[in-house]
Amino acid sequence: MTIKRKFRNMKMKKLFIYIYTFFIFYMPRVSDLCIGVYIEVFSVLLLVLMLIPWVFTCKNKTTVFKINKNVFWLMFGIFISALYFAIRASLGSYDIRIMQNLFIIIQIIHVLIIIDFMKYIGFQKDDMIRVLLNLALIQGIITIMMLLFPSLKSIALSLYYINREENIFISRMRIYGISGDYTFFTPIYHGILASIAFFYSIFKERKYLIYLPFILLVILLNGRFGLLVFVISPIVLALHFILKGKISLKMIRISIFALIILVGATLVLSIVAPYTYDWIMSGIEDTIKFFIYNEKSGNYAALADSHLSFPQGLGAIFGEGYRLFGGQAIEMGYSPSDIGYVNDMFMGGIIYISILYGAILKFLFKKPSINYFVNKNEYDLQLIISKYSVVALLMANYKGEVMRGGLVLLSVIFIKLITFNESTEGKEVNI
Structure with a gap:
């Protein structure tokens, strides 16, 4: 086989990986729309x-089961x-x-x-992380195209409103990209990915910052809660450094840079998508009222009041x-x-809850030996990602049902698997 053919075959294999991963994570309802088969x-x-x-x-007769x-x-x-x-x-x-x-x-x-x-x-591990980040970047590019050419947004609306009546209020503010879920799972997932890019830019290379504008834009245009999920990443990292008695000037600089990107993207939306901008600002106002003035309005009124009830007795x-x-x-x-x-x-x-949450948290809290990693810096990075993933998951479960399935749970499981090599390392059981 010639070098050129080997290179072509490798490109085809990578393309297959990207398409397969995109489909499994974003689950766009193309089969529902095109052939009438549920996704x-x-x-x-x-x-x-x-x-x-x-x-x-990938298997042999000794590992297949x-x-x-x-x-x-x-x-x-x-x-x-x-x-x-x-x-x-x-x-x-x-x-x-x-x-x-x-x-x-x-x-x-x-x-x-x-x-x-x-x-x-x-x-390698970083290559696998970049697959998720690159796919999110592609979503950002698709979103920009839909902003520039509104007729393209009909693709997203068709995927979102399969067998449902269109909600004009939501359509004019949100629903961008290609996905099976636009307003809940996907924005939170993108909030997690933005946090991963943030962590990697601090512990590895600044080039990971290139992902933030694209991912944050997709979040802004689909679900505000994803921003809260992203905002907790510098908080988790700051607590890590405080507990170690350190101050990271690099973290402070990159956090300020991320804030500038977020503010800049929001201001751009005030021009190209004014309805979305008003919706975002209303969410910020509700957040300020809740955390500073202890006043419940908007979604906080529902999440902290009318939607909050529990069974009694047995x-x-x-x-x-x-x-x-x-x-x-x-x-x-x-x-x-x-x-x-x-x-x-x-x-x-x-x-x-004890059975389901216990199984998930036990898996996510599994701590590997430092021997899995090339150095202490790599170990600290993956440990922070693991802790952040747990916080993000538990936080998201208040907004909606993520502990029983969906993109958010799947993403933290995937990240845990690839960062700690859990899919191949360690003891195995026969099935």
Whole structure:
């Protein structure tokens, strides 16, 4: 094989990795739109298709039925929590939601396959992180194109409003890029990626700052909560340095630079997307009122008041077998709520939360040996990312249901896997 052909083959393999990763993470509902097949069903079919090349290229007869024990216990905990809720819901003749609650396992298997494919073609940890950052950068470019050429936004609107009536109020302010979710999971995910770029620019190279303008723009145009997720990254890092008795001038400089980017992007939107700018400013005003004046308005009024309720008595322990989302909450005499902790408590109570959250946090808190890393600086970086991921996940679960699945949970699992080599290192179990 000639060098030119090898180079072409490598480019095709990388392109495949990027397309596959983009699809699994952003889950654009193209199959729903084009062939009438739910994206979740299509994802399962894709998994069956991917198993064949995965086994033949990345496995051998001694490893094909083995899985890292930490990943195994994570998926086992998710399975048991889904089974518990199914039993609890069936006792009250409610929707058992077994497929919805287990779909995250399908996504985790996809992630394991993606990581093995990446390693097969020679990707290192930073290369894998850059795949996520590059895809977010592409989303930023697509978003800019949709701002410059509004007719292109019809693609995003078509993906968002499949079989639903359009909400003009939301459409004129938000919905940019290519995704399966625009207003909740994806903005929080991009907030996490912006934080990763921020951390890498401090601990590694400043070139990672190039990602921030693109990622922050996508966040601004789709979901304000993603900004809060990003804002906690310098706070986590500052606490790290304070506990070590250090002051990082580089962190301060880059934090100021990130703030300038954020302010600049917001001012640009005041010109090219005034409705979005007004929506962002209203969120900032609500945040100032809440944290400085202890005044609840906007989303804070809902999240800290009307959406906040919990089951009583035995229901707090065993759950009630249903969610407080949509019309069912009204039927049960409650206000509808999308707060993750509220819905999980009503679904299965403390028992359900202990099983599900316990499995996830045990996996995320797994601390590797420093021998995994080339130096102490690398170790500190990945340890900070791990701690930040936990904080971001728990924070996001207040805004919505992220502990039971979706892009946010999948992303922190992926980041943990690649930064700590959990997919291949350590003990394995037979399945």
